[in-house]
Amino acid sequence: MTTTKAKDRARELEEALRARGVRITRQRAALIDVLADAEDHPDASELHRRAQAIDASVSLSTVYRTLSVLEQQNVVHRHAFEGAPSRFETADVPHHDHIIDLETGGVIEFHSERIERLQAEIAAELGYEVVRHRLELYCRKKRR
CATH class of the missing domain: 3.30.1490.190 (Ferric-uptake regulator, C-terminal dimerisarion domain)
Known part of the structure; x- marks a missing residue:
């Protein structure tokens, strides 16, 4: 993570998980860092690939479960564009x-x-x- 904004995003994502009683494991921390850094709209497979580059033990099921909680907490938006897997972005971006x-x-x-x-x-x-x-x-x- 390189920017202050990415660090703030990561903190917000962690707080949203903790508010739901979800422990921040090494694997979830890797996914959070990837989400906080993402400036594109990665799908779950791409998030998994990026998180594994940080921690090889991150499973695809951890990615899906964590994304589901973050979406329920309204800190991640899911975009279901036609003909493609759902893509994700943090909810702290201005409307677009x-x-x-x-x-x-x-x-x-x-x-x-x-x-x-x-x-x-x-x-x-x-x-x-x-x-x-x-x-x-x-x-x-x-x-x-």
Whole structure:
């Protein structure tokens, strides 16, 4: 872990696990470090691979169980993008939407105030207020 932000994330993840009575084992600590450092949207298999680079004894079942608890504690978000395994990111990031590159599987984060305003306007016109939303755009690069 290199940044202060990653260390703060790791501390929050550990606290969420402890709040649920989950012990912080060496294996869970490795996964927490990986999650705290991740700037992409890794799936469970990728998180497992990265955690094993820190501690070879990390099992895939530990990854899944830990992710489940962290998701229940709302400190990790699960993204179920079409046609791909669920991906994860820490919940401390500001709101953003996603573009999923259909050719590479890459996930690009973006934020648009225009889109946010338009969604609020549409909801209001229909007599609603936006509580939360998720926008996923499935795209291909334009050919020149």
